[in-house]
Amino acid sequence: MIADVNLMFEENKIYGxxxxxxxxxxxxxxxxxxxxxxxAGEVKIDSESxxxxxxxxxxxxxxxxxxxxxxxxxxxxxxxDSELMYGGFDxxxxxxxxxxxxxxxxxxxxxxxxxxxxxxxxxxALCLPVKFVILDEPVLGLDANHREIFYSELLASxxxxxxxxxxxxxxxxxxxxxxxxxxxxxxxxxxxxxxVEDVLARTHSVVGPKNDVESYTKGLNVVxxxxxxxxxxxxxxxDLDDRRLxxxxxxxNFDLQKLFVFLTNQYEGGKHHEN
Amino acid sequence: MIADVNLMFEENKIYGxxxxxxxxxxxxxxxxxxxxxxxAGEVKIDSESxxxxxxxxxxxxxxxxxxxxxxxxxxxxxxxDSELMYGGFDxxxxxxxxxxxxxxxxxxxxxxxxxxxxxxxxxxALCLPVKFVILDEPVLGLDANHREIFYSELLASxxxxxxxxxxxxxxxxxxxxxxxxxxxxxxxxxxxxxxVEDVLARTHSVVGPKNDVESYTKGLNVVxxxxxxxxxxxxxxxDLDDRRLxxxxxxxNFDLQKLFVFLTNQYEGGKHHEN
Numbered sequence: 256m257i258a259d260v261n262l263m264f265e266e267n268k269i270y271g272x273x274x275x276x277x278x279x280x281x282x283x284x285x286x287x288x289x290x291x292x293x294x295a296g297e298v299k300i301d302s303e304s305x306x307x308x309x310x311x312x313x314x315x316x317x318x319x320x321x322x323x324x325x326x327x328x329x330x331x332x333x334x335x336d337s338e339l340m341y342g343g344f345d346x347x348x349x350x351x352x353x354x355x356x357x358x359x360x361x362x363x364x365x366x367x368x369x370x371x372x373x374x375x376x377x378x379x380a381l382c383l384p385v386k387f388v389i390l391d392e393p394v395l396g397l398d399a400n401h402r403e404i405f406y407s408e409l410l411a412s413x414x415x416x417x418x419x420x421x422x423x424x425x426x427x428x429x430x431x432x433x434x435x436x437x438x439x440x441x442x443x444x445x446x447x448x449x450x451v452e453d454v455l456a457r458t459h460s461v462v463g464p465k466n467d468v469e470s471y472t473k474g475l476n477v478v479x480x481x482x483x484x485x486x487x488x489x490x491x492x493x494d495l496d497d498r499r500l501x502x503x504x505x506x507x508n509f510d511l512q513k514l515f516v517f518l519t520n521q522y523e524g525g526k527h528h529e530n
Numbered sequence: 531m532i533a534d535v536n537l538m539f540e541e542n543k544i545y546g547x548x549x550x551x552x553x554x555x556x557x558x559x560x561x562x563x564x565x566x567x568x569x570a571g572e573v574k575i576d577s578e579s580x581x582x583x584x585x586x587x588x589x590x591x592x593x594x595x596x597x598x599x600x601x602x603x604x605x606x607x608x609x610x611d612s613e614l615m616y617g618g619f620d621x622x623x624x625x626x627x628x629x630x631x632x633x634x635x636x637x638x639x640x641x642x643x644x645x646x647x648x649x650x651x652x653x654x655a656l657c658l659p660v661k662f663v664i665l666d667e668p669v670l671g672l673d674a675n676h677r678e679i680f681y682s683e684l685l686a687s688x689x690x691x692x693x694x695x696x697x698x699x700x701x702x703x704x705x706x707x708x709x710x711x712x713x714x715x716x717x718x719x720x721x722x723x724x725x726v727e728d729v730l731a732r733t734h735s736v737v738g739p740k741n742d743v744e745s746y747t748k749g750l751n752v753v754x755x756x757x758x759x760x761x762x763x764x765x766x767x768x769d770l771d772d773r774r775l776x777x778x779x780x781x782x783n784f785d786l787q788k789l790f791v792f793l794t795n796q797y798e799g800g801k802h803h804e805n
Binding site for chain 2: 274275276277368370371396397398399400401402403425426427428512515516519520
């Protein structure tokens with residue numbers, strides 16, 4: 256269930272849309288692209304409603320786990336059909352990607368493995384002339400080499416032809432250096448929507464003897480902790496005020512995946528605030 | 531196709547089995563557990579052949595993408611059936627995992643999402659009394675929080691009850707700190723089989739001005755490189771000999787995923803050795 260979601264995607268940004276299983280990511284993306292209907296609210300591009308507006312819908316491509324292509328069609332045929340439907344296709348980029356990924360375009364869609372099914376849809380997503388490229392679990396089934404090719408080709412294609420990307424994935428650390436903005440969806444609500452840089456600057460891991468760490472972080476927004484013997488790490492998300500740091504205590508930042516786990520961990524949420 | 535594979539899994543080790551899509555990982559695991567037959571060669575446990583030997587087959591559990599359970603069965607029923615078949619089940623651990631993962635055991639197997647399908651099979655794998663726990667893509671569809679729970683429960687279960695684990699996964703960096711040994715399968719052949727510690731100690735990234743880096747690494751096993759402006763990074767796998775390091779050049783290690791990509795990258799392989 257999606258509730259009270261109010262989102263605005265700006266031009267030429269690369270968004271990471273993060274959420275736990277069942278948080279509502281796929282529903283949100285399907286509503287945005289008119290594949291399912293919202294019971295309330297609407298989706299607009301340039302202040303025009305998207306619903307039943309083909310010229311606006313044609314500005315978006317959603318690559319998702321749900322397959323919309325006939326199993327019996329050859330990949331090259333699906334490319335031709337999509338080119339007609341969207342009014343264009345970057346064949347030069349496609350040829351490069353086909354060679355890098357080693358995909359055989361004479362194959363039938365229904366015969367693809369999980370990894371190559373993802374790869375084929377990524378090629379469509381990068382080569383169709385859309386303003387919004389929306390990728391739901393883009394690297395499902397891809398091995399490490401193919402994931403590297405995808406991330407680097409996404410950045411190259413973006414810098415050649417800036418447009419808006421929305422990446423929904425569970426592999427948070429792999430996209431942390433690619434995205435400009437991070438959106439966290441939790442139980443159908445947006446709990447974070449900010450530039451990655453700002454988000455990471457607000458993460459603080461405070462490490463040292465337990466008493467010193469606890470007294471230093473008192474009143475701060477402690478979202479998680481670890482204990483290693485007598486050493487305590489408290490993880491703070493937010494400002495540190497101007498309080499004086501004891502010599503025994505060390506400050507650093509922590510990563511986006513760790514922050515995500517802390518902010519969306521319902522079972523652990525209570526525990527982290529104890530003690 | 532698997533060819534010339536000669537592997538010995540030792541007791542109480544945690545192996546990472548790595549390979550690209552199509553390298554033969556799943557075939558190998560299916561042969562080991564007698565699900566498909568090898569055209570040549572055999573699988574032994576304690577020097578006894580596994581083929582058609584139920585007492586030996588009962589020592590292994592393979593969790594794979596292929597579902598062996600009836601879609602209409604309740605999860606709790608599959609647990610009871612498996613307990614009978616394998617002669618035991620750790621209900622105490624299972625109850626803990628069921629709560630941590632938040633899985634409803636009254637559901638039917640066929641109704642599970644990709645993530646919960648993986649989670650259910652992981653619970654079976656950790657709680658059945660087998661000597662060899664074999665996990666093919668164990669975290670497929672799991673969000674970051676569930677992956678953390680799985681890795682930490684795997685280590686806890688291993689230290690409580692040491693046995694042999696074999697993890698086949700594309701998420702190499704996530705298991706790099708968990709596994710004791712790494713096996714890399716490439717095009718049906720084993721190209722690496724060593725303790726992780728030894729492997730990482732043989733990785734060297736050599737960074738500095740291009741000429742200095744090239745002359746320092748001449749004759750060494752350079753498996754990859756990067757250029758950033760005038761700065762060159764050559765990635766060496768193997769010994770550095772006793773050659774003198776110029777002051778301008780910096781040495782460090784690189785990670786397992788990077789090594790994997792270099793060693794298994796057929797397209798790039800040639801290029802890395804050029805200049």
